[in-house]
Structure formats: C-alpha cells, structure tokens
Amino acid sequence: MVLFKGVTKRYGDDANAFVALDGVDMAVGRGAITGIIGRSGAGKSTLIRLVNGLEKATAGEVVVDGTEVGGLTEAALRGLRREVGMIFQHFNLLSSRTAFDNIALPLEIAGLDRAAIKAKVGPLLDLVGLGDKAERYPSELSGGQKQRVGIARALATSPKLLLSDEATSALDPETTQSILALLKQINADLGLTVLLITHEMEVVKTIASHVAVIDRGRIVEQGRTFDIFTAPQHETTRILLSSTLGIGLPEWLRSGVKAEASAGDRILVRLTFFGATAFQPLTARLVTEIGGNVNILAGAIEEIAGEPFGTLVVAYPATPEVLARAARFYAETGLATEMLGYVA
Numbered sequence: 533m534v535l536f537k538g539v540t541k542r543y544g545d546d547a548n549a550f551v552a553l554d555g556v557d558m559a560v561g562r563g564a565i566t567g568i569i570g571r572s573g574a575g576k577s578t579l580i581r582l583v584n585g586l587e588k589a590t591a592g593e594v595v596v597d598g599t600e601v602g603g604l605t606e607a608a609l610r611g612l613r614r615e616v617g618m619i620f621q622h623f624n625l626l627s628s629r630t631a632f633d634n635i636a637l638p639l640e641i642a643g644l645d646r647a648a649i650k651a652k653v654g655p656l657l658d659l660v661g662l663g664d665k666a667e668r669y670p671s672e673l674s675g676g677q678k679q680r681v682g683i684a685r686a687l688a689t690s691p692k693l694l695l696s697d698e699a700t701s702a703l704d705p706e707t708t709q710s711i712l713a714l715l716k717q718i719n720a721d722l723g724l725t726v727l728l729i730t731h732e733m734e735v736v737k738t739i740a741s742h743v744a745v746i747d748r749g750r751i752v753e754q755g756r757t758f759d760i761f762t763a764p765q766h767e768t769t770r771i772l773l774s775s776t777l778g779i780g781l782p783e784w785l786r787s788g789v790k791a792e793a794s795a796g797d798r799i800l801v802r803l804t805f806f807g808a809t810a811f812q813p814l815t816a817r818l819v820t821e822i823g824g825n826v827n828i829l830a831g832a833i834e835e836i837a838g839e840p841f842g843t844l845v846v847a848y849p850a851t852p853e854v855l856a857r858a859a860r861f862y863a864e865t866g867l868a869t870e871m872l873g874y875v876a
C-alpha cells in the first residue's frame with residue numbers, strides 16, 4: 533500500500549542541513565496495521581507526513597497505492613488526501629463547529645451537497661459511537677469523544693489509508709484502549725490500512741500486526757510485531773521495549789547480577805514462552821526436573837499482536853549436576869532460554 537524507497541529528508545539549506553530521514557526503505561502492507569516506533573526526534577512524524585505530501589522527500593520515492601507522492605501537483609495532492617485520512621494527538625477539531633460539522637468539513641470541501649453530507653455523516657457518527665453527540669461542540673466532549681470525531685472526519689472521504697500521529701498519546705489508558713479497539717474494528721470491517729506512529733509501545737503491542745523501528749532517521753528493524761517484540765535484535769528496540777515487556781529486570785534484581793560466579797552463587801536464567809511452549813504447563817515440570825531449589829524471581833505473561841508471550845526469570849544452583857539437568861530439560865521442551873548472569 534505504501535512503499536518508501538531510499539527516502540532521505542533534509543531540513544534546512546545545504547550548509548546547515550539536518551538529515552531527518554536517511555535512506556529509508558520500508559513497505560506498509562495493504563490491510564495491515566503498521567506501527568512506527570522510535571525515540572523523540574527519530575523522524576517518525578517526518579516519515580508519516582511524507583505519505584500525504586505534507587513534507588516532500590529530498591531524495592528517493594514515497595509510493596502510495598501505486599502513485600509517487602513527490603511528483604504530484606497541488607491539485608493531485610488534494611485528490612490523494614481524500615484517499616489518505618489522518619488523525620492527530622490533539623485532535624485538530626474546529627472549536628466553532630459541532631461534531632457533525634467537523635466531520636462534514638472534508639465533504640464540504642469535496643463539494644458534496646447538504647443531503648449527501650447528511651447521508652454520509654450520520655452513519656459515521658454511529659460507527660464511532662457518537663450518534664447522540666452530533667450537535668455537541670468540541671468543548672462539550674471528552675478527549676476520547678473528540679478523537680472519535682477526528683476518526684469519523686478522517687473516514688469521511690472513504691480513504692484507503694489512515695495515518696495516525698500519536699492519536700492516543702493525550703488520552704488516559706482506559707480511553708486509549710477504547711480508541712484502539714475502534715481502530716482495530718475499522719481496520720477489520722472496512723479493510724482500511726493503518727499506519728501509526730507512537731512512542732507508546734503498548735499501542736503497537738495491542739493493535740499493530742507489523743512494526744518498524746526508526747533510530748536517527750534510519751529504519752533499524754522491521755517485521756511482524758510478535759517477532760520484533762519477542763526477539764528484538766537492535767539495541768534501540770531493546771531499550772524501547774525494556775519497560776513494556778518482561779525483558780527488563782526489576783531494579784532490585786538487576787543491581788545484584790554478576791557476570792562471574794563466586795562460590796555458592798546461583799545462575800540467573802530468563803525463560804521465554806511462546807508458540808507451542810506458551811500453552812504447556814512447563815513451570816511445574818521445571819521445578820521437579822531441575823530440583824526443588826528453583827526460585828522464580830520475576831515474570832509476566834502478555835499478549836502481543838494477539839499472541840501469548842511469557843517470560844520467567846529463575847535462579848538455581850550453578851552446580852554441574854543441576855546445570856546438566858536444566859540443559860536436558862530445555863533441550864527436551866524447546867524452551868527458549870537466556871543466561872543473564874549470577875546472583876548470590
């Protein structure tokens with residue numbers, strides 16, 4: 533649906549140019565929900581704004597549904613923007629217009645008459661759960677309701693692609709979940725492709741089937757969300773994910789981890805459960821097969837892009853006998869393990 537081919541974006545003139553994007557190659561699949569994550573200033577907004585022509589690439593191509601955006605005239609860009617809806621962190625509603633009239637705005641600009649607009653806006657209000665709020669002004673709506681108006685407005689011209697720029701970042705966790713559920717429903721029911729940027733890993737974990745990680749203007753990792761979140765390869769991805777998944781160790785534990793064992797120390801191991809191992813009762817077997825001296829020190833079971841994923845951090849005596857029993861158990865069960873160090 534969207535292709536970035538060798539996209540570079542420089543801001544400023546040649547002498548003091550700032551490279552915001554540096555040779556980005558990326559594909560956004562049709563019908564998928566794709567998340568772009570990265571630190572502040574990594575280039576997320578720049579990347580998304582290239583898709584609807586709010587920014588122009590300095591080099592390379594951005595192709596949306598077969599059309600290269602950089603080569604479009606202003607008139608053609610207006611046409612493209614009917615095909616590409618956008619929602620924003622601060623909703624960007626017009627305060628002087630009711631919910632109905634905010635949603636109607638793109639249709640007025642497209643030249644539809646009042647009857648056609650009414651026929652379109654009513655069902656959109658129902659779709660986003662605001663059938664009874666048509667005549668309310670933005671100041672009379674909650675943050676979540678404002679974003680629902682924003683979503684309905686973005687859908688008014690029946691776009692094929694929805695861009696989301698930190699759409700839930702100003703919302704509380706519960707409202708965030710309801711907006712994400714709505715986006716998921718729209719994606720499934722309307723077959724709408726969604727490209728979202730966020731600094732909230734939870735958002736990607738909850739709704740994005742695919743994810744790209746951007747670091748200083750370069751895509752350092754991209755693929756299925758489950759694969760990237762369960763086995764991050766790049767340091768930036770690990771840092772971004774460390775507070776979201778059971779990947780990071782709790783501070784009380786981290787401060788006591790040693791690289792070398794002293795006499796009597798226990799080995800610290802992280803076990804990861806997913807795929808076939810996610811559904812097997814392996815914890816009880818772990819204790820019986822390794823021996824009674826296994827301590828469970830940290831752990832979490834999560835859902836990533838709809839699939840279960842669990843981590844368990846355990847410690848047991850680092851004696852040759854116990855280590856051999858553990859190695860046999862891991863080989864038999866196919867459990868993914870990572871040696872983290874030693875603890876007293």
Ligand SMILES: Nc1ncnc2c1ncn2[C@@H]1O[C@H](COP(=O)(O)OP(=O)(O)OP(=O)(O)O)[C@@H](O)[C@H]1O
Nearest residue numbers: 543544550552570571572573574575576577578579
């Ligand atoms: N119009 C501009 N002129 C000059 N530099 C810019 C401009 N827009 C963005 N930049 C710079 O480009 C870099 C990438 O900015 P961008 O807004 O794309 O990052 P971001 O990942 O979306 O950040 P954040 O999460 O903080 O919004 C930043 O260092 C920013 O200062």
